Amino acid sequence: MTQNIAGFVDANFPMAARLAADLGGPPVFLDRDTVMAAIGEGTIGAAKGLRDFVYITVSTGVGGAIVSGGRMVRGVSNTAGELGHFPVSLDRDVRCRCGSFGCVEAYAAGRNLAEAYGVADASIVYANAAAGDDRASALIARAEAALANLAVGVVNALNPERIVVGGSIAEHEPAHVLEPMRRAIAERAFKVPAAAVSVVPSMLRGDVSIVGSALAARDRASGKGQWFL
Numbered sequence: 504m505t506q507n508i509a510g511f512v513d514a515n516f517p518m519a520a521r522l523a524a525d526l527g528g529p530p531v532f533l534d535r536d537t538v539m540a541a542i543g544e545g546t547i548g549a550a551k552g553l554r555d556f557v558y559i560t561v562s563t564g565v566g567g568a569i570v571s572g573g574r575m576v577r578g579v580s581n582t583a584g585e586l587g588h589f590p591v592s593l594d595r596d597v598r599c600r601c602g603s604f605g606c607v608e609a610y611a612a613g614r615n616l617a618e619a620y621g622v623a624d625a626s627i628v629y630a631n632a633a634a635g636d637d638r639a640s641a642l643i644a645r646a647e648a649a650l651a652n653l654a655v656g657v658v659n660a661l662n663p664e665r666i667v668v669g670g671s672i673a674e675h676e677p678a679h680v681l682e683p684m685r686r687a688i689a690e691r692a693f694k695v696p697a698a699a700v701s702v703v704p705s706m707l708r709g710d711v712s713i714v715g716s717a718l719a720a721r722d723r724a725s726g727k728g729q730w731f732l
């Protein structure tokens with residue numbers, strides 16, 4: 504998304520073609536980091552062999568990718584799976600960088616948490632909440648509620664077998680990310696899909712997108728195309 508790259512204003516810039524020309528050799532493929540992460544987890548990670556799963560990252564931003572029936576869900580313009588911009592609130596005052604309001608990212612992303620609290624890094628918000636600071640605790644409760652709503656929506660709408668949750672905040676603060684998602688699914692998602700799904704941490708962790716990229720490049724180069732039809 505262009506709004507996540509400072510100074511990068513042309514959404515139609517032919518980046519893959521320009522890189523390929525500059526490198527003068529191998530073919531270049533361009534894709535989202537979350538799609539690469541899902542390929543990594545689905546091939547050798549926490550969703551290995553599963554045909555229906557969702558990858559969600561909770562990090563600087565919130566993002567995702569959807570695999571349904573063994574295929575990456577792409578949508579007609581290749582933007583499907585941008586779960587960070589699923590609206591979880593009607594509050595117009597909670598603006599999101601995407602131009603909308605009430606997105607889960609606007610509540611739960613590390614960058615947004617840090618900005619709302621007035622510090623440089625979200626880890627300070629979590630540390631201060633743990634130390635009993637009311638304002639930090641309220642922001643984190645709001646982030647948890649947003650992630651909980653997203654989890655219920657994902658389960659009810661997509662009926663995945665697994666939700667793999669990665670990203671630095673999920674990795675460092677699972678009690679504030681995976682646990683509220685699990686609780687909300689158990690409490691108020693439809694019973695049949697709730698019974699079928701598990702919410703698990705990323706297995707490939709910080710390497711998930713780079714590992715997925717390597718696997719994806721291998722598949723593309725060999726013409727396999729399991730993820731790219």
Ligand SMILES: [Zn+2]
Nearest residue numbers: 588599601606
């Ligand atoms: Zn948004």
